[in-house]
Amino acid sequence: MTDTSAFPDLFDLGADIHDTKAPAGPIEQRWDTRKFNAKLVNPANRRKLNVIIVGTGLAGAAAAASLGEQGYNVQTFCYQDSPRRAHSIAAQGGINAAKNYRNDGDSIYRLFYDTVKGGDFRARESNTYRLAQVSANIIDQCVAQGVPFAREYGGLLDNRSFGGVQVSRTFYARGQTGQQLLLGAYQALERQVAAGTVKNYDRHEMLDVIIVDGKARGIVTRDMVTGAIEAHTADVVVLCTGGYGNVFFLSTNAMGSNVTATWRAHRKGAYFGNPCFTQIHPTCIPVSGDYQSKLTLMSESLRNDGRIWVPKNKADLEKDPREIPEEDRDYFLERRYPAFGNLVPRDIASRAAKTACDEGYGVGPGGLGVYLDFADAIARMGRKTVEAKYGNLFDMYARITGEDPYETGMRVYPAVHYVMGGLWVDYDLQTTIPGLYCAGEANFSDQGANRLGASALMQGLADGYFVLPSTLPDYLSAGPFEPIADDHPAVVEALREVEERVQTMLSINGTRSVDSIHKELGHIMWEYCGMERTEEGLLKAIGLIRELKNEFWTNVKVTGVNEELNQALERAGRVADFIELGELMCIDALNRAESCGGHFRAESQTEEGEALRHDDEYAYAAAWEFAGDKPVLHKEPLTYEYIEMKARSYK
Secondary structure (H helix, E strand, O other): OOOOOOOOOOOEEOOOOOOOOOOOOOHHHHHHHHHHHOOOOOHHHHOOOEEEEEOOOHHHHHHHHHHHHHOOEEEEEOOOOOHHHOHHHHOOOOEEOOOOOOOOOOOHHHHHHHHHHHOOOOOOHHHHHHHHHHHHHHHHHHHHHOOOOOEOOOOOEOOEOOOOOOOOOEEOOOOOHHHHHHHHHHHHHHHHHHHOOEEEEOOEEEEEEEEEOOEEEEEEEEEOOOOOEEEEEOOEEEEOOOOOHHHHOOOOOOOOOOOHHHHHHHHOOOOEEOOOOEEEEEEEOOOOOOOOOOOOEOOHHHHHOOEEEEEOOHHHOOOOHHHOOHHHEEOHHHHHOOOOHHHOOHHHHHHHHHHHHHOOOOOOHHHOOEEEEOHHHHHHHOHHHHHHHHHHHHHHHHHHHOOOOOOOOEEEEEEEEEEOOEEOOOOOOEOOOOOEEEOHHHEOOOOOOOOOOOOHHHHHHHHHHHHHHHHHHHHHOOOOOOOOOOOOHHHHHHHHHHHHHHHHHHHHOOOEOHHHHHHHHHHHHHHHHOOOEOHHHHHHHHHHHHHHHHHHHHHEOOOOOOOOOOHHHHHHHHHHHHHHHHHHHHHHHHHOOOOEOOEOEOOOEOOOOOEOOOHHHHOEEEEEEOOOOOOEEEEEEOOOOOOOOOOOOOO
16 A cells, blocks of 8 residues: 555555445435335345344434334344433434425525535535435424424424524424434334334443454443343444544533444444544533533524624623623624524534634633523513523523523533544445444534534434435345354454453553543543644644553553443443544544634634635545554545535625
8 A cells, every 4th residue: 555645654545435325317316216226125034134223312213113113123222221311312402304394495405505515515415415305204204203393373393593504494392302302213112122123222332343254243242230241143233323522521412422332343344434523512501610521502593592792892701791782792603694693503603702712702710601692582572482492491501500591691612512423334324344334423424524403313313214224125135144153253252352351441450540531631632623723733632642542551440340330441441442533533633634614724714714625635535444553544535516615605
């Protein structure tokens, strides 16, 4: 392999990679073409085939329910004590769908266009158009399940707007949309559990993939209650394990959210796509102290009616915001982006808030906050209407901060949220390991360099309810497959590797707690690979992370033993994988010497401080192959036939 990379000491360049499953032809016909050309499995043969699904959030629960209903034997695994505890419940604001109920110019094409543009032209056209196509079906499916979407006075489903769009296409259930959608998927899943087609394993964490003859044939799990390390085999494995924002330690993700399932798959041969593409959410409750272990998101839906501002005069920073007159307030999003105002995409709103705070206009402790103010909305609509739309979000803010957002503006600041990176998958959602599929936030496919609000729930349910049930049969049609015995060499070896790794961590017996190392990693990542990145900072971060990796494997202290409930051991395994992922994120960010979406390189910006892409060099998805200490970069060229690639503007 010829090494022509810009940083030959850090990574090698491999051959380009291509998505060979996406059909050619008119984009509106590609999904129908793929479904027709995909091979089928007749109902009698489905009973002979076994599917493992790891993760029971929206993508996993929807896929398991759908495949179980089709007649496959499905095993699901989650580390929570119930699928209802999946982090999908935390997506509050809504789910997009191109229904055009408001008759305001929406369409499948416009949703497709907004999503590609919102991702700063770093997403595939074919995947994103399919997502827009099936979005309308998702709403019908969820309504049939009884999901209590908000409705207008006449009984029709209500919509609101989210960032990066100029239409109302977001369906919502007050401020708890993710929770209601997950309950719908959970009910569908439990129906199949009762029917005997799905068996669910709670409190089981996946620690490795079993590869037989180059194909994924099972997983190794640890029973989190007893410590039992077990092998589970099947004909195909699907990872629906969410994102890795907790690499930053402080994020809006649930404390248990981790990268271990996808990272273990990456180490076994699955390419990792665009790891540096991290989303920063603009409306998070600011950090209040070093004691915090996670951050709380305030839904983007609040930007429909809330106005974001800071004082124009630094002398007013300590004042009660109600005492600052209108003429002394800088509504900086409305000023800088008049066409979209407070509803610009998340990456743009986040950088604008950071800029205001960096220039000394931030409010609250440490100057790390901007106001999200509802005074105008309450005056216009009345408090009862605001309570009906956002009441639970306001209550949550009041409980956490001790401040009444009905009386004074909320204080918010950007924070790590979603990740656009994940395992590289083709149009069928299959990774580079045959028989290993990946869906939802765990894959990289649909969001580009920045996800528009209300698209996470859309992708999870699209993948689970509509994509996987049509693409998995194409692979499974080659069955029935030869059963994998418990004493198969690949099974024995995978179990041995996991057991050795666990025992190694338990035996180090150093002086550093797992959390102290995780916090240090998070500080490095936020400082050098967070909202703004530079070549100098990324090179420094890579060195610091390598030192931290050595510190972990020589000086971590993991208390307890394996044969019991041991949360220190659970965290240790996850942090070890976060350290390796963090290094790859920095290498990926270093290689991409452009700004796009959530990836902002300080060396690449316009005179106005906006992200500056370099399409001649970086119009590709980065697919990283694990190769020990020196990863290999494979580029998937991105071409646009139906959308003109141009500079994003929301002005």
